[in-house]
Amino acid sequence: MIRSFFGIDKNPFNMDDIKLLDNQQDIYDILKVHSQQGGLCLLMGEPGTGKTIIKESIKQNADKKMVIVTVSRTLHTYINTIKILCQAFNIDFSGTYFKCEKRLIEEAYSLNRQGKMLILIIDDAHLMDINTLRRLRLLFEDFPKSHNIILIGQPALLYNMSLKVNEDIKSRVTYSTIMPKLNPDAIREFILSQLDKVTLAHNIFTDDALELIIRSSDGILRRVRNLCLSCMLEAVRSRKRSIDLDIVNSVLIQPHWRKENDIEYL
Numbered sequence: 001m002i003r004s005f006f007g008i009d010k011n012p013f014n015m016d017d018i019k020l021l022d023n024q025q026d027i028y029d030i031l032k033v034h035s036q037q038g039g040l041c042l043l044m045g046e047p048g049t050g051k052t053i054i055k056e057s058i059k060q061n062a063d064k065k066m067v068i069v070t071v072s073r074t075l076h077t078y079i080n081t082i083k084i085l086c087q088a089f090n091i092d093f094s095g096t097y098f099k100c101e102k103r104l105i106e107e108a109y110s111l112n113r114q115g116k117m118l119i120l121i122i123d124d125a126h127l128m129d130i131n132t133l134r135r136l137r138l139l140f141e142d143f144p145k146s147h148n149i150i151l152i153g154q155p156a157l158l159y160n161m162s163l164k165v166n167e168d169i170k171s172r173v174t175y176s177t178i179m180p181k182l183n184p185d186a187i188r189e190f191i192l193s194q195l196d197k198v199t200l201a202h203n204i205f206t207d208d209a210l211e212l213i214i215r216s217s218d219g220i221l222r223r224v225r226n227l228c229l230s231c232m233l234e235a236v237r238s239r240k241r242s243i244d245l246d247i248v249n250s251v252l253i254q255p256h257w258r259k260e261n262d263i264e265y266l
Contacts, residue, residue: 002229005236010198012232013225017197020057021186024050027177028057035066035119035148040137040172042161043152044126045179048222051152055121058150062119067111070121074128078135081128085120105142112144119148126153130160130169137169181219188214190221191228204241205231209248216252227251 002012010017020028027043031054034041045051055070062068069088076084079097082104086093091103111118120140122128133151140149151157155178161170182190188210192202205213205228213231217223230251231243238247251257 001236002232006200006204006232006241008198008200012198012200013194013229015053015225016056018053019193020053021050021182021190023180023186024054024057027179028054030175030177031058031150034175035117035150037174038146038148039174040169041148041150042158042173042176043150043179044155044157044177046154046181046220048220049179049181050221051179052123053221055123055150055152058119058121065115066117066119068119068121070123072123074122074124076132077129078132081132081136082139101139104139108143108147112146117146117148118143119150121150121152123152125151126155126157126160130166134166134169137172182217182221182224183219184214187217187219187224190224194228204243206242206244208245209243212245212248212252216248216257227257 003009031041031043035058043051043054059068059070069085071081071084071088073084074081082097082100083093085104086100089104089107091107093100093103108118122136125133140147158176158178160166161173191205191210191213195202195204209231213224213227217227227248231247234247234251235241235243240247
């Protein structure tokens with residue numbers, strides 16, 4: 001609908017085609033170095049700050065020497081998590097979890113003998129039971145030392161690790177970072193670069209509308225993207241070629257964009 005109305009060939013603000021911003025590129029480069037040396041890395045941030053973009057960049061830019069394994073279903077028990085890992089490695093996951101562990105270790109060493117680097121990414125790691133994470137840590141101790149584990153989650157992940165009882169996990173962290181919120185200039189640059197990718201003129205957003213979007217997004221990349229797309233859909237509905245303050249305000253009045261203290265409960 002947006003493509004047809006604005007006469008463009010590509011979907012605007014497509015998450016599969018978003019270039020890393022400067023701060024994201026720095027984090028990506030550091031993670032890549034650690035992936036070559038081995039270790040345990042923590043990538044944390046509030047929802048929507050760009051963690052997924054970095055994860056997808058690691059997967060998409062992996063060379064032939066890298067084997068990337070991603071685990072996203074982190075609410076499972078340890079046994080089911082082991083089976084998920086086996087499935088990701090394309091190895092048999094039947095039998096006891098002890099046999100599954102043995103196959104995983106053998107596969108890790110097989111990859112190591114082939115000169116390949118193993119990068120294991122566990123997404124939403126803050127949701128994982130800490131005992132499951134500890135048991136995984138013990139399993140990974142038997143992997144070749146060149147492998148790298150990247151735990152992606154919200155800042156609560158670091159809080160859980162800071163507890164004295166979890167010092168055995170935290171002490172193995174070789175790199176950690178918290179994704180910062182975007183500053184106004186970075187948000188503006190992101191929006192304009194996305195318009196360039198689909199060959200839309202920058203003035204499709206009026207200056208006032210652009211400033212309101214920047215303020216309302218609170219530095220969260222996902223909010224920027226969703227707000228811009230919602231405004232474009234509203235422009236299509238209103239049959240307007242330019243997105244002005246009226247359109248942005250008509251989107252922001254929706255309850256999910258309003259702050260809690262601005263909502264009247266009946």
